[in-house]
Amino acid sequence: MAEYNNRPNPDDRSDNVEKLQSKVFHTIQNMERAEESLAYTDSEEQKQAIEAKNERRRESIDAFRSELKDEAAYQRNNQDNQYK
Incomplete structure (x- = not known):
């Protein structure tokens, strides 16, 4: 029987902002x-369904933008710590 290595993958956040x-x-x-x-x-x-879906999309965009700010701040802080 093969032995499995159960180590998690490292946290690679380098391209999260672009994603x-x-x-x-x-x-x-x-x-x-x-x-x-x-x-x-x-x-x-159908019109109501489209409008409802677009409202959910607006909410998603707000969440993406909030996460984008967090990721950008993380990258800035990480870069600052590299040069110390």
Whole structure:
């Protein structure tokens, strides 16, 4: 039987800022596309669903931006500590 090494992967936060920026960008794109689709939607039910989803997207964007600030601060602090 093979012996397994149960060590967790190291915490690599080096690209979190870029990943979060990408998520914000793509979420905004999805919101804009959904808004455009409203013009072609006849069903009131579908319109409400799109509007509700976009509201959840706005909340996600706020959360992404908050996390983005935290990650940027972490990276700044980490860089400052490297040069001490």
